[in-house]
Amino acid sequence: xxxxxxxxxxAVAVTCGTLTGLAAPASAAAVTSGPAGSPLPFTEQxxxxxxxxxxSGLPASVPxxxxxxxxxxxxxxxxxxxxxIAAVPTGITSAQLAKIAKLTGVRTVLSVDxxxxxxxxxSADVLGVxxxxxxxxxxxxxxxxxxxxDLAKGQLVSTQAAASKxxxxxxxxxxxxxxxxxxxxxxxxxxxxxPGVDAIVxxxxxxxxxxxxxxxxxxxxxxxxLATLISKVQSVIGGTGKVRNLVAFSVVTVSKLxxxxxxxxxxxxxxxxxxxxESAEEYCPGMSWTVLAAINEIExxxxxxxGPSTAGALGPMQFIPSTWAEWGIDGFGQTGTPDIMNPLxxxxxxxxxxxxxxxxxTATLSAAIFAYNHATWYVAEVLALAGEYxxxxx
Numbered sequence: 001x002x003x004x005x006x007x008x009x010x011a012v013a014v015t016c017g018t019l020t021g022l023a024a025p026a027s028a029a030a031v032t033s034g035p036a037g038s039p040l041p042f043t044e045q046x047x048x049x050x051x052x053x054x055x056s057g058l059p060a061s062v063p064x065x066x067x068x069x070x071x072x073x074x075x076x077x078x079x080x081x082x083x084x085i086a087a088v089p090t091g092i093t094s095a096q097l098a099k100i101a102k103l104t105g106v107r108t109v110l111s112v113d114x115x116x117x118x119x120x121x122x123s124a125d126v127l128g129v130x131x132x133x134x135x136x137x138x139x140x141x142x143x144x145x146x147x148x149x150d151l152a153k154g155q156l157v158s159t160q161a162a163a164s165k166x167x168x169x170x171x172x173x174x175x176x177x178x179x180x181x182x183x184x185x186x187x188x189x190x191x192x193x194x195p196g197v198d199a200i201v202x203x204x205x206x207x208x209x210x211x212x213x214x215x216x217x218x219x220x221x222x223x224x225x226l227a228t229l230i231s232k233v234q235s236v237i238g239g240t241g242k243v244r245n246l247v248a249f250s251v252v253t254v255s256k257l258x259x260x261x262x263x264x265x266x267x268x269x270x271x272x273x274x275x276x277x278e279s280a281e282e283y284c285p286g287m288s289w290t291v292l293a294a295i296n297e298i299e300x301x302x303x304x305x306x307g308p309s310t311a312g313a314l315g316p317m318q319f320i321p322s323t324w325a326e327w328g329i330d331g332f333g334q335t336g337t338p339d340i341m342n343p344l345x346x347x348x349x350x351x352x353x354x355x356x357x358x359x360x361x362t363a364t365l366s367a368a369i370f371a372y373n374h375a376t377w378y379v380a381e382v383l384a385l386a387g388e389y390x391x392x393x394x
Contacts, residue, residue, distance in 0.1 A: 080108060080136050080220040081381055082193055086233050087216040088241040097217060099236045105224025110136060112218065113203060115211035118177040119166045124158070124198040127216075128206020136218055138191040138388050150187025154205045162198035163189040179210025191388075194218070195246065254383065255362045257288035258390050268332050268344065272296070279331065279348040284355030291359065292347055294385035295372065315340040317350040327353045 086092070086100070092111060101109045113128030127133075129151075134142050141147055151157055156176070158168060163186075168174065173185045184205065192200065201209070221229055230243045237243070260277040269275040276296070280289040299318035313320050319328065319340055328338035331348035338345045350372075351359075357371040358364030369379045 080110075080218075081384065082136055082218040082246050083221045083224070083226060084219040084230060084233065084243060084245060085194065085216055086219065086237050086241055086243045088237050089212070089215070090240070091212055091214045092217050092237060092241075093214075096236050097214070100217060100219065100233055103221075103229060103232050103236075105221045105229055107220045109220070110218045111214045112216050113206040113211045113213050114197075114215045115178060115209070117209065119156075119168070119174050122166050124162055124166055125196060126156075126199045126201060126206075126209075126211065127194065127197050128203050128209075128211045129200050130203055133200070136220075137193045141190045141192065144190065146188060147190050151200065151202050153185070153187075154202060155185045155187035156199050156201055156205075157187045158189050158199035159192050159197075160189040165198075176209065180208070182208060184209075254365050256390070257290050257383075257386050259286060260289045272343075275343060275347050279351040283331075283348045283351035284360050286360035287351065287355060287365070288386060288390070290386035290389040291354065291365070291369065291382065292351055293389045294382045295350060295369075296343075296347065297385060298378075298382060315346045316343045317346040319346065319349070323353070324349070327356075 088096075097109060097111055100106065110130075110132055112133065114126060115128075117124050117126050131148070131152075134148060147157055156168075156174075158166070162168075168186045168189075170186060170188045173183050176182050176184045184201070201211075207213075219229075219233065226245050230245060233243045234241070260281050263274075263277045263281040269278050272293070276289040276292040279292055280287050296316055299313075300316045308314050314324075321340070324338070324340045328340060328345060328349045329352060330336070330338050330345055332344045334342065334344050338349065340346060354368050354372060357368035359368035366379050366383070369382050370376070372378075
């Protein structure tokens with residue numbers, strides 16, 4: 001039975017549908033330990049001419065709803081797009097994982113367990129994941145406290161489609177057949193990042209069910225020549241393994257990204273979502289607010305990691321100080337010197353900069369994003385994440 005499950009898992013890990021879309025940070029931040037109780041993991045010394053943040057780490061004028069990254073709890077500091085997935089039926093060895101991580105163009109990797117289970121008479125493809133998998137999930141999933149609390153309790157967490165297919169209801173317990181039979185509670189459906197995967201469990205539950213250890217590895221390689229990288233990964237894992245390109249299945253239609261209209265721009269936005277929408281409406285009519293949401297998520301984890309980056313960028317939208325000096329503005333009733341650390345200034349300033357580069361028109365949106373950060377992979381990942389926000393908040 002174990003051999004059958006292992007063989008099936010190769011198909012599980014490489015079955016590719018439509019990639020739901022994540023994002024990798026555009027720049028790695030230099031992070032040091034900060035004071036206990038601080039909402040930021042570092043202390044900041046803004047350059048001359050930039051208003052310093054308050055002792056709490058954010059300007060006092062920022063609404064409470066904007067002080068906590070994510071709408072449903074603290075998201076990870078970084079999120080990654082799974083560009084490739086490589087699977088070996090008997091499991092990927094530590095030596096193979098180390099070799100893949102060192103290949104040119106690879107930013108980070110994550111190994112996962114997995115296998116086929118049966119629930120309510122129907123089969124499902126399941127990954128066994130560590131807490132690090134949170135950084136590889138869509139923004140709405142990464143930010144959800146409930147999802148990761150359920151997972152830590154040994155519960156099964158599935159996609160919405162799988163929950164419907166398997167007839168699963170939150171709060172109920174089901175008999176799961178894998179290498180063993182076990183009673184497993186179902187947490188709730190959520191969006192997952194790996195096409196073809198129905199559900200996830202934590203590694204403890206995965207071990208109990210007898211899923212294959214380290215059966216696959218997710219690979220984030222923004223900007224790499226994926227065709228070349230696939231060949232190199234294949235040579236590492238050998239003929240029994242398979243490598244699939246996940247990015248090729250990611251389709252983002254720029255013209256379908258939602259544009260906010262008739263949004264009230266008077267007063268202070270009450271949430272990050274309102275801030276994105278009102279900033280786009282006020283400072284770049286025609287640009288989708290999801291672009292601002294994606295850039296904020298990629299650059300700083302919605303303000304969780306305000307820098308300075310290795311390039312000296314600061315704030316939730318990661319402005320270089322010289323760029324901020326030209327484009328930084330006071331937004332939504334803020335007064336005084338525009339504050340690079342204040343999202344109420346930084347987000348509308350980013351909208352203004354993007355608009356000047358052509359973000360208000362779908363034909364030149366990609367070029368405007370490229371002007372914000374000169375990397376083609378960055379443009380692709382901003383648009384992919386914008387598409388994810390469009391799905392979550394359509």
